[in-house]
Amino acid sequence: MSAMELGGRIKIIQRITVVVFFLWDAVSAYGGLGLTIAYDNSPYMEGVTADWGFSCLVTAGRKKILFDTGKDGTILFSNASKLKIDLKAINAIVISHLHEDHTGGLFPVLGIQSNATVFLPEAMPEMQQQFQALGIKNLIVEKPMQIGKGLFLTGSMGKGIREQALIINTPPGLIIIAGCSHPGIINIISRSKELLHRPVYLVIGGFHSMPGTTEGMFKIIQQFKSLGVGKVGPAHCTDEKVKAFFKAAYGKNYITMGAGKILNFSVGKK
Template sequence: MKIRLLNENLVSDLCWLAEWGFSAWIDYNETKIIFDTGWSDVWCRNAETAKIDLASADVIALSHFHSDHSRGLLFHPFSDKKKLIAHPRALLAMLDPFIEPPDRHLPHKYDEIEHKIRSDFEVVEVAEPYEFAPGAFFLGEVPRVVPFERGCYYEDPMPDDTALAFRTEKGCVVVTGCSHSGICNICTHAKDVTGQSLHAVIGGFHLVNPEKPAVDETIEWFRSEKVPRLLPVHCVSFDIQARLQREFGYDRPGAGSLIEL
């Protein structure tokens, strides 16, 4: 299993571009997956640098509706209709980033954007766990079972926030977008869905200072899980990222990084 970060807040070296957001190319067995697309065409440009043929993708999946994770779909290079897996709420991601939550009155341009996405892609809207390839799961709505996690974005309950999980010989690999539903909630759900213990957790952990995340409790939870590989990236405050690196001893990846499992 290989994961190339097509977009992330920081670059891994000078060959790559970065912007606030997330996108990953996942090569799992014989299935090629694009998970999130960031805000612009950065994911496409980094794929070109990495010599990745985006046209060979079997499926695209969105982690949630926020535009820094899926507005990049508007810049897609596909000539055929790729399968796009998302929670029913997630297509609202392509709105202006300041229009949140999406349940308020929407601007007229939303109709045009939704029409484009539904015209360009084979949209599969699911709220339950969905095995889109053997051993590969779109987790759907994440149960809020961990008491120390808020599981929301300010006052938005974020029912659409989800992640991907993969069965491997060494255990479950979880790839997250932003983890508004709670990184420990996501991992607990991933273990239930895959029937495996955690081997690796990669992606946005949403441990951001203004929201006063339960950092101590999160660290203790991951310690108790004994996860061999922990790689938090997007939406982790710098001081919290530094603490996680001290606690778990990893080199932080960035846009362009290749993670091999």
């Protein structure tokens, strides 16, 4: 092989980015997994305030991740208190996208837990200045990333609004948590499957920009089924008519969401 040919091969290799994930499942790794909807448009538990926005606490052993922070810090703190969520114990905060209804409680939470690492899908100069002033560690997530045993981020997606989703690897399959799904919920599910090569057990969160026609909704639901999505829990920005379509299609595998909803998964549970 000539020096020129060898140099060309080296350049090709250097262009290849290999992402290696360690596929421990979160349930077994941490002895259990819990999801608590702390903020949502709809109420689920009596006494918890519903408001436009989304936030979900992921509890995996001592690992506590707050996915989005709702629109109003006061409401988030009130709901957290009623749900017995200790926001001071948060290890990490994942922001799906930089809209107010997902970031409103971010700095109030950081005000009481400045040790949490914040994962963002894109940079904003004003926000970066605030992080720097508070000494907050933050990471801009451009590519897929593993943030814990069985816990992954899709990386930033979308050509307009940059958004990321959280993926949790569990024994029966992947749990995908989406904020608003601006890049398209089908695209988010597809990327999650491509990254981890596992079936999709459950998809929850906002299913934004759904088709406005019955024919279009049937097509979307068929795509969910074709991708092997076992259960669905549409929330936040998902239109009530869209929720009705999913409920009719998924029956007992449809999970009603809302502020105060708690889902627990234990080792060996299917």
